[in-house]
Amino acid sequence: MPIQTRRERERAERERLIMTAARELAEAEGWDAVTTRRLAAEIEYSQPVLYSHFKGKSAIAAAVVVQGCADLAAEPASARAEARGVRESPAAVAETYMSFARRRSALYAAMCTPLVNLPFATEEAPEPVRAAFGELFAAVQPIAAEGDDPDLLTETFWTGLHGPATPMRSGRLPEHAHERRLALLIGRFAGGGAPAAADGGRPHGRRHRATGL
Incomplete structure (x- = not known):
């Protein structure tokens, strides 16, 4: 060698x-x-x-996050593949995402705090980070209503998942209401909105910020 x-x-x-x-x-x-x-x-x-x-602790944490995002992308991808139809896909992805956040709490904490100075929903994000956001986009985009911006819809979906994850882990949101909270979020996304147009519903000429596509 x-x-x-x-x-x-x-x-x-x-x-x-x-x-x-x-x-x-x-x-x-x-x-x-x-x-x-x-x-x-x-x-x-x-x-x-x-x-x-x-260079220091933040650089180590960033490397841990990038590595963990590859896992975060793989799990929702499997959930989407097993979902029965596009309207079940957001629920499957959301449940997988929340399960990941709870099981990998230290990694998730690093992802969502100033400890790590990484771009997320931008084209400058590392590939594993973009892949993780890309799975959220793939789950939400097919149920976007006509005129919806799929990028903003994905970001809203993500913040809807992220919002409860951190305070629930710290005890600020009750654990027993987790399933109802998740069902309410999914109901708002998967329950309404017409199927996206054949071109995916994206504004022409715009690249998806999370995936760079």
Whole structure:
């Protein structure tokens, strides 16, 4: 194996170990516990080694989020594939999204706080982030009413999901009302609105901000 290839693989493995340690520590104790000093002790690397891969805690958290968004895109994609018809797709995606937010709470917290300075619903977002938003767009766009802006509809759908996820995790919204809350949101999206036009209902000449399509 060429020396350069081996070094690249070793570097990638170190980065994977750092991100895994950061995610596991955040899941156990919260992101406040994730420091370069603590990570160095956890994985037995020196702090200069960590800084040779990431500029600091926010860069590590951003890498964890980008990696996690690939999973966040894959799960709704499976849910959409199994949904029976376009009007069931938003419900399936919403349930999967909320399940992800609850199961991967540390990752979701990093996604939705100033800890990570990543663009989300823009063409500048990393590909896994755009893919995750693209799944939301794919679920909502077919049920857009004539004249609706699919981009804005997707953003509204996302904020409707994101809104309850964080305060519910902190106890500010009652857990027992989660299913009713989700059903109310889905009813507003899947229950009304005519099927989109054959061209997808997008304004001509405009690229979808989340997917870049």
